[in-house]
Amino acid sequence: MPLAVGNRKTCSRCRVEKPLDAFRLDNNKIDKLTTWCAACIEAVRNASRIANPAKEMWNGARLRAARRSTPFTVTIDDVGKMLEIGKCVYCDRHVECWFGRGRSSCGREDSASLDEIVWGRGYSVANTALCCNGCNRRKSSFTPTALREWADKIEALMAERGLEAAAE
Ligand SMILES: [Zn+2]
């Protein structure tokens, strides 16, 4: 494995000699740098995310659930089946798996996401739904009752200010 020479190092994957800041820190290595450059690590990771969208979504939800100590029993296969249907359960729009296709893409409205239908009950098969990122963000942790009250308040405020809804 090539090591850093002066302020340069050759990536063992793309074989390009790059400045040291093109590599990531790795304390297990003699020169404390990864053998692959950061761009190669990212490229391989993104390729795997694109090839395995169900696993990528499953893993993301699993980590978010773990952070909140929320039960998580849904499997990669379960998520795969949801992706085969490929539609948002709330607005019916076709969802896309944008993971691994650039930083901004996962924030897109139509980006596939997993919703914990009843917030706090955990990701079981029954309580997990494939939806678009837009619906997931708008619903958030709201209950249907809270969502209705929220919509009522928006409508009341619009009436009070004489505002009309934008054309759909
Ligand atoms: Zn490289």
Ligand SMILES: [Zn+2]
């Ligand atoms: Zn939706």
